[in-house]
Amino acid sequence: MSGNQAVDINPPNAQISINTNGSDWMWAAFALFMLSDLGMIAWMYMRHSAQRVLHVVPIIALSIMSVAYFSMAADLGSTPIVAEFYGNHHQVYAGDPATRAIWYARYIGWVLTMPLLVLEVLFTAAMSPTEVASTMFFQVVAFVSFLVGALVTSTYKWGYFVFAVASLVYVIVTLLGPGRNAAGLISDSVRSIFTRNVSVLAFLLFLYPIAWGLADGGNVITSDGEMVFYGVLDILLYICFLYGFVYQLRATDVCCFGFGPKTHKLITEKPVPAAAPAVAPAPEQIV
Amino acid sequence: MSGNQAVDINPPNAQISINTNGSDWMWAAFALFMLSDLGMIAWMYMRHSAQRVLHVVPIIALSIMSVAYFSMAADLGSTPIVAEFYGNHHQVYAGDPATRAIWYARYIGWVLTMPLLVLEVLFTAAMSPTEVASTMFFQVVAFVSFLVGALVTSTYKWGYFVFAVASLVYVIVTLLGPGRNAAGLISDSVRSIFTRNVSVLAFLLFLYPIAWGLADGGNVITSDGEMVFYGVLDILLYICFLYGFVYQLRATDVCCFGFGPKTHKLITEKPVPAAAPAVAPAPEQIV
Amino acid sequence: MSGNQAVDINPPNAQISINTNGSDWMWAAFALFMLSDLGMIAWMYMRHSAQRVLHVVPIIALSIMSVAYFSMAADLGSTPIVAEFYGNHHQVYAGDPATRAIWYARYIGWVLTMPLLVLEVLFTAAMSPTEVASTMFFQVVAFVSFLVGALVTSTYKWGYFVFAVASLVYVIVTLLGPGRNAAGLISDSVRSIFTRNVSVLAFLLFLYPIAWGLADGGNVITSDGEMVFYGVLDILLYICFLYGFVYQLRATDVCCFGFGPKTHKLITEKPVPAAAPAVAPAPEQIV
Numbered sequence: 136m137s138g139n140q141a142v143d144i145n146p147p148n149a150q151i152s153i154n155t156n157g158s159d160w161m162w163a164a165f166a167l168f169m170l171s172d173l174g175m176i177a178w179m180y181m182r183h184s185a186q187r188v189l190h191v192v193p194i195i196a197l198s199i200m201s202v203a204y205f206s207m208a209a210d211l212g213s214t215p216i217v218a219e220f221y222g223n224h225h226q227v228y229a230g231d232p233a234t235r236a237i238w239y240a241r242y243i244g245w246v247l248t249m250p251l252l253v254l255e256v257l258f259t260a261a262m263s264p265t266e267v268a269s270t271m272f273f274q275v276v277a278f279v280s281f282l283v284g285a286l287v288t289s290t291y292k293w294g295y296f297v298f299a300v301a302s303l304v305y306v307i308v309t310l311l312g313p314g315r316n317a318a319g320l321i322s323d324s325v326r327s328i329f330t331r332n333v334s335v336l337a338f339l340l341f342l343y344p345i346a347w348g349l350a351d352g353g354n355v356i357t358s359d360g361e362m363v364f365y366g367v368l369d370i371l372l373y374i375c376f377l378y379g380f381v382y383q384l385r386a387t388d389v390c391c392f393g394f395g396p397k398t399h400k401l402i403t404e405k406p407v408p409a410a411a412p413a414v415a416p417a418p419e420q421i422v
Numbered sequence: 423m424s425g426n427q428a429v430d431i432n433p434p435n436a437q438i439s440i441n442t443n444g445s446d447w448m449w450a451a452f453a454l455f456m457l458s459d460l461g462m463i464a465w466m467y468m469r470h471s472a473q474r475v476l477h478v479v480p481i482i483a484l485s486i487m488s489v490a491y492f493s494m495a496a497d498l499g500s501t502p503i504v505a506e507f508y509g510n511h512h513q514v515y516a517g518d519p520a521t522r523a524i525w526y527a528r529y530i531g532w533v534l535t536m537p538l539l540v541l542e543v544l545f546t547a548a549m550s551p552t553e554v555a556s557t558m559f560f561q562v563v564a565f566v567s568f569l570v571g572a573l574v575t576s577t578y579k580w581g582y583f584v585f586a587v588a589s590l591v592y593v594i595v596t597l598l599g600p601g602r603n604a605a606g607l608i609s610d611s612v613r614s615i616f617t618r619n620v621s622v623l624a625f626l627l628f629l630y631p632i633a634w635g636l637a638d639g640g641n642v643i644t645s646d647g648e649m650v651f652y653g654v655l656d657i658l659l660y661i662c663f664l665y666g667f668v669y670q671l672r673a674t675d676v677c678c679f680g681f682g683p684k685t686h687k688l689i690t691e692k693p694v695p696a697a698a699p700a701v702a703p704a705p706e707q708i709v
Numbered sequence: 710m711s712g713n714q715a716v717d718i719n720p721p722n723a724q725i726s727i728n729t730n731g732s733d734w735m736w737a738a739f740a741l742f743m744l745s746d747l748g749m750i751a752w753m754y755m756r757h758s759a760q761r762v763l764h765v766v767p768i769i770a771l772s773i774m775s776v777a778y779f780s781m782a783a784d785l786g787s788t789p790i791v792a793e794f795y796g797n798h799h800q801v802y803a804g805d806p807a808t809r810a811i812w813y814a815r816y817i818g819w820v821l822t823m824p825l826l827v828l829e830v831l832f833t834a835a836m837s838p839t840e841v842a843s844t845m846f847f848q849v850v851a852f853v854s855f856l857v858g859a860l861v862t863s864t865y866k867w868g869y870f871v872f873a874v875a876s877l878v879y880v881i882v883t884l885l886g887p888g889r890n891a892a893g894l895i896s897d898s899v900r901s902i903f904t905r906n907v908s909v910l911a912f913l914l915f916l917y918p919i920a921w922g923l924a925d926g927g928n929v930i931t932s933d934g935e936m937v938f939y940g941v942l943d944i945l946l947y948i949c950f951l952y953g954f955v956y957q958l959r960a961t962d963v964c965c966f967g968f969g970p971k972t973h974k975l976i977t978e979k980p981v982p983a984a985a986p987a988v989a990p991a992p993e994q995i996v
Contacts (some may be wrong), residue, residue, distance in 0.1 A: 144863045184887075191843045198850060202872050206857070209865045269478045276485060283493070289431050291496045298489050313471075556765045563772060570780070576718045578783045585776050600758075 141210045149215035149236035151226050157359035161208035164366045168204055171374045172197035178381075188389050192255040193377040196248040200373050203244030207362070212240025217288040218354040225354045236358055237351055241365065242282035248373070250274045253306060255377065256333060258392055259325050259384065260317035270309045277302035281343075285351035296352060300344050307337045321391055328383050332376070339372045428497045436502035436523035438513050444646035448495035451653045455491055458661045459484035465668075475676050479542040480664040483535040487660050490531030494649070499527025504575040505641040512641045523645055524638055528652065529569035535660070537561045540593060542664065543620060545679055546612050546671065547604035557596045564589035568630075572638035583639060587631050594624045608678055615670050619663070626659045715784045723789035723810035725800050731933035735782035738940045742778055745948045746771035752955075762963050766829040767951040770822040774947050777818030781936070786814025791862040792928040799928045810932055811925060815939065816856035822947070824848045827880060829951065830907060832966055833899050833958065834891035844883045851876035855917075859925035870926060874918050881911045895965055902957050906950070913946045 141158045153161075175197060179190035206212040215234035221227060226235070250271035257267045277299045284295030310333045318329035346368060350361035428445045440448075462484060466477035493499040502521035508514060513522070537558035544554045564586045571582030597620045605616035633655060637648035715732045727735075749771060753764035780786035789808035795801060800809070824845035831841045851873045858869030884907045892903035920942060924935035 141865075145865065188837060188839050191839050195843055195846050198847070198876075202850070202854065202869070205868055205872070209863075209868065211861060211865060263475060265475050265478050269482055272482050273485070276489070280489065283489075287498060289496075291428075291432065291498060294492055294496065295489070298492070302485075550762060552762050552765050556769055559769050560772070563776070567776065570776075574785060576783075578715075578719065578785060581779055581783065582776070585779070589772075 141208060145210040147210060147213065147236055149213065150233040151218065151228075151354070151358055152213065152236035153210065153358045153362060157362045158208055158210060160359070160362055160366065161204055164370060165201060165204035165208050167370060167374065168197055168201040171378070172201055175378075175381075186389055189255070189258060189381050189384060192251050192258075193373075193381060196251045196255075196373055196377065199248050200244050200369065203240050204366075206240040207238055212243075213238045214286070216286055219288065219290060219292065219352075220354045226357060235351075235354055237285045238361075239282060239286070242278060242285070245278040246275055246282070249278050252336065252372070252377070253310070255380065256310065256329070256336065257314060257317075259321065259329055259387075260314050261320040261393075262314060262317040266309070266313065270306055270314075273302040273305045273309075277306065281347055281351075285347070292352060296344070296347070299347075303340055303344070307340065311337065325387065325391075328380075328387075332380050332383070335376060335379075336372075339368060339376065342368055428495060432497040434497060434500065434523055436500065437520040438505065438515075438641070438645055439500065439523035440497065440645045440649060444649045445495055445497055447646070447649055447653065448491055451657060452488060452491035452495050454657060454661065455484055455488040458665070459488055462665075462668075473676055476542070476545060476668050476671060479538050479545075480660075480668060483538045483542075483660055483664065486535050487531050487656065490527050491653075493527040494525055499530075500525045501573070503573055506575065506577060506579065506639075507641045513644060522638075522641055524572045525648075526569060526573070529565060529572070532565040533562055533569070536565050539623065539659070539664070540597070542667065543597065543616070543623065544601060544604075546608065546616055546674075547601050548607040548680075549601065549604040553596070553600065557593055557601075560589045560592045560596075564593065568634055568638075572634070579639060583631070583634070586634075590627055590631070594627065598624065612674065612678075615667075615674075619667050619670070622663060622666075623659075626655060626663065629655055715782060719784040721784055721787065721810055723787065724807040725792065725802075725928070725932055726787065726810035727784065727932045727936060731936045732782055732784055734933070734936055734940065735778055738944060739775060739778035739782050741944060741948065742771055742775040745952070746775055749952075749955075760963055763829070763832060763955050763958060766825050766832075767947075767955060770825045770829075770947055770951065773822050774818050774943065777814050778940075780814040781812055786817075787812045788860070790860055793862065793864060793866065793926075794928045800931060809925075809928055811859045812935075813856060813860070816852060816859070819852040820849055820856070823852050826910065826946070826951070827884070829954065830884065830903070830910060831888060831891075833895065833903055833961075834888050835894040835967075836888065836891040840883070840887065844880055844888075847876040847879045847883075851880065855921055855925075859921070866926060870918070870921070873921075877914055877918070881914065885911065899961065899965070902954075902961075906954050906957070909950060909953075910946075913942060913950065916942055 139155055139158055139162065141162075142153070142155050147153065172194060175190055175194050179187050179194065182190070203212075213236035216237045217232060218226070218235040221233070226233070253271050253274050254267065257270065280295045280299035280302065284292040284299065287295065311330075314333065315326065315330055319326040343365075346361070346364045349355045350358075350364065356364065426442055426445055426449065428449075429440070429442050434440065459481060462477055462481050466474045466481065469477070490499075500523035503524045504519060505513070505522040508520070513520070540558050540561050541554065544557065567582045567586035567589065571579040571586065574582065598617075601620065602613065602617055606613040630652075633648070633651045636642045637645075637651065643651065713729055713732055713736065715736075716727070716729050721727065746768060749764055749768050753761045753768065756764070777786075787810035790811045791806060792800070792809040795807070800807070827845050827848050828841065831844065854869045854873035854876065858866040858873065861869065885904075888907065889900065889904055893900040917939075920935070920938045923929045924932075924938065930938065
C-alpha cells in the first residue's frame with residue numbers, strides 16, 4: 136500500500152490510458168516544473184528590482200504547468216474519447232471501439248501558457264501591442280484547435296488539426312519576419328539573441344503537431360509514450376528554453392525594451408519640458 | 423455516398439436539430455468566412471506596414487468565426503437541451519418533451535470575437551483603455567448570458583436574456599455617447615465615419631436578441647432556420663461591416679489614433695535628449 | 710404556489726444541496742448586488758467625467774456577481790460531486806456515498822472578478838503593467854485551483870487547495886510589499902489609503918480558504934450554511950470594501966495615477982509645443 140497510488144485512487148475511465156509507470160514519470164516532471172518555478176522566483180529576487188520584468192512571465196508559465204502536471208500525475212484531468220483508428224499500427228490491446236484518454240488538463244495548461252512564451256520572446260522586440268496581442272491570440276487558437284480536434288471522435292478532427300498548424304505557421308512567420316525586424320530596432324545584439332532563441336522555439340513548436348498526430352490524433356503510441364513525448368517537449372520548452380532565454384538577456388538592461396519602472400520615467404521625463412524653455416531663449420538673450 | 427455526409431458521420435444527439443440542408447448552408451458560410459479571412463490577410467500585406475493595425479483585429483475575428491462555422495457545418499458543437507415551449511407556434515414535430523440542439527460552438531465564437539468588434543470600432547476613438555476594456559467586457563457578459571440562457575431549460579432562461587439585453591444596451595449607449603464624443607476628439611471626418619458605422623453595428627446587434635428569442639429561447643423556428651438567421655447576421659456583421667469599416671478608413675493615417683509604430687517614436691524621441699547636450703555646450707562656445 | 714419556487718422548478722441534482730431558505734437568502738444577496746451595481750453606476754454619472762475611471766471596475770465586478778448570484782438563487786449552476794468525508798463532524802443525513810452540490814457558478818464569478826479587485830487596488834500604485842498582470846494572474850490561479858479542488862472527489866483535492874493558498878499568499882505579499890512601495894511613489898496619503906484597504910482585503914481573502922475547507926473541501930457545514938458564509942464574505946468584499954475604497958479616494962485626482970483622459974493630455978501636451986513659439990517671440994522683448 137505504499138508508492139504511487141494515483142492510478143488506484145483516481146482510476147482512469149478510458150480503456151487506453153496511463154498506468155503507474157506513466158504516473159511516476161509525471162510526478163517526476165511535476166517536481167521538475169515546481170523546482171524550476173521556485174528557482175526562477177529565487178533568481179528574480181536576487182536581481183535588481185528594475186530587471187525583474189523578464190522573470191515574471193516564466194514564473195506564471197511554470198506555476199500553471201506545475202498545476203497541470205500535478206493533475207495528470209494524479210490521473211485526473213482526462214476524458215474518454217472513442218479513438219478514430221485501430222489496427223496493426225495503432226493501439227489494439229483494448230479491442231475495437233475503444234476509448235482513449237484525452238488529457239484536457241494538458242491543453243488547458245498550454246492554452247494559458249503558450250501565448251505567454253510568445254509574449255516573453257516579444258518583450259525583446261519593439262512591436263506594437265496590437266501585433267503582440269494578435270500573435271499571442273493565434274497561439275491560443277492553435278492549442279484550442281488541438282484540444283477540440285482531440286475531443287472530436289470522427290475524421291473531422293483533422294480539420295481542426297489543419298487550423299492548428301496554420302495558426303502555428305502564422306505565429307512562427309510573424310516571429311521570424313516582423314518580429315526579428317522589430318528586435319533589430321532595439322539593438323544588434325538583441326536581434327542575434329532573438330533570432331537564435333526564436334529558431335529553437337520554432338523547432339520545438341513544430342514537434343507538437345507530430346506528437347499530437349501520433350497520440351491524440353492517430354492513436355499510434357501508448358498513453359505512457361504520449362506522456363513521455365509531450366513531457367520531454369514541455370520540459371525543453373518551459374524549463375530549458377525559458378531559463379536559457381532569460382540567462383542570455385541577463386546583461387541587457389530591460390529599460391531598452393521600454394520596461395523602465397515608472398519612477399525612472401518620472402525622473403527622465405520632467406527635465407525635458409523644463410529644458411525646452413530654459414534653453415530656447417538662451418541664444419536670443421545672448422544676441 | 424457522395425456529397426455532404428456531416429450529418430451521417432456526426433449524427434445529431436438532439437431531437438430538434440439541423441439536417442443536410444442546414445449543414446450545406448453552413449459549409450457555404452464557412453467558405454465565405456475563410457475567403458474573407460484570406461482576403462483580409464492579402465489586403466493587409468498590400469498596405470504600408472504602418473497602416474496594418476486596423477486589419478489585425480478583423481483577421482483574428484474572421485479566423486475564429488471560420489473555426490466556429492466549420493464546427494457547426496460538421497454537425498459538431500451542439501448539445502441537447504429540453505426546450506421550454508411546445509405547441510402550435512413552436513416546433514412540435516418531435517413530440518412533447520423534446521430536446522433542441524443548442525449550438526455552443528456559435529456562442530464560443532461570439533464570446534471571443536464580439537468584444538473584438540467593439541475594440542476595432544473604438545480604435546478610432548480617443549477613449550481611455552479602462553473605458554475600452556469595460557465596454558468589451560460588457561459585450562462578453564452579453565453573449566455569455568445568451569449562452570447560459572440557452573443552456574437553461576426552465577423559464578429562468580429569460581432572466582439571463584434580460585442580463586444580456588441590458589449589457590448590450592450598455593455597450594450601445596457607451597459607443598453612441600462617450601464613444602462618439604471621443605471619436606470627435608480625433609477629427610470631424612473620423613467622427614462621421616464612427617457615427618455611421620456604429621449605427622449599423624447597433625442595428626445589427628439588436629437583431630441578435632430577436633434571433634435568440636425565436637430560436638434558442640422560444641423554440642419557434644427550426645434549427646435550419648436558426649442557422650440561416652444567425653448566419654446572415656454574422657455574415658453582415660463580420661464580413662460586410664468589417665470590410666466596410668476598414669475600407670472607409672483606408673485614407674486615414676492610423677498615427678492619428680495613437681498607433682504609430684515604435685520606430686516612429688524612436689525617431690522622434692531621440693532628437694530630444696540629443697538636442698539637450700547639443701544646446702547645453704552652446705554657452706561655452708560663446709564664453 | 711406562490712413564493713420562491715426556484716428549488717421546485719430547478720430541482721437540485723445532488724443529495725446535499727440547498728433548500729428554499731438558502732435560495733431565499735441568495736435572492737436577497739442578489740438584490741443587494743444588483744442595487745449596489747445600479748448605485749455605483751448612478752454615483753459614477755454624478756462625478757466629473759475625468760474621475761469616473763475608478764468606478765468602472767466595481768461596476769463590472771458587481772454586474773458579474775449579480776449574474777452569478779441570480780444563477781445560484783435560481784438553483785442553477787451546481788454539479789453533484791461525491792464528498793470525500795462523512796461521519797460525525799460532517800454532513801451525514803444523506804447516507805454514506807452522498808453527493809454534494811458544488812456551485813461552479815460561484816467560482817466562475819470569482820475567477821472573473823477577483824483579479825478585478827486586485828486591479829482596482831493597484832490602480833492607485835505606480836507598478837508596471839507586467840507586475841499588475843502577474844498579480845491578477847495569480848489571483849485567477851488561486852480561484853481556478855479552488856474550483857478544480859472542489860470538483861475532485863478524492864483526497865487529491867487538497868493538492869489544489871495548497872496551490873490556491875500559495876497563490877493567494879503570493880498576491881497578498883505582492884500587494885503589501887512592492888505594491889505598498891509603489892503606492893508610496895504617488896503620495897503619502899495614497900499610501901496610507903492603500904495600506905489600510907489592502908489590509909482589509911488580505912484579511913477577507915484569507916477567510917475564503919477557511920470557508921472552502923468547511924464547505925467544498927471538508928463537507929462540514931450544510932449547503933445553506935455555505936451560502937451564508939460565502940455570501941457574507943462576498944458582500945463584505947464586493948460591496949462594503951469596494952464602496953469604501955472608492956469613497957476614500959473621492960477627493961484624490963485620478964490624474965496622479967496616470968488616468969487623465971486623453972483630452973486632458975491633449976490639452977496639457979499642446980502647451981508644450983505652444984510654449985516653444987511662445988518663447989520664440991522673446992526676441993521681440995529684447996528688441
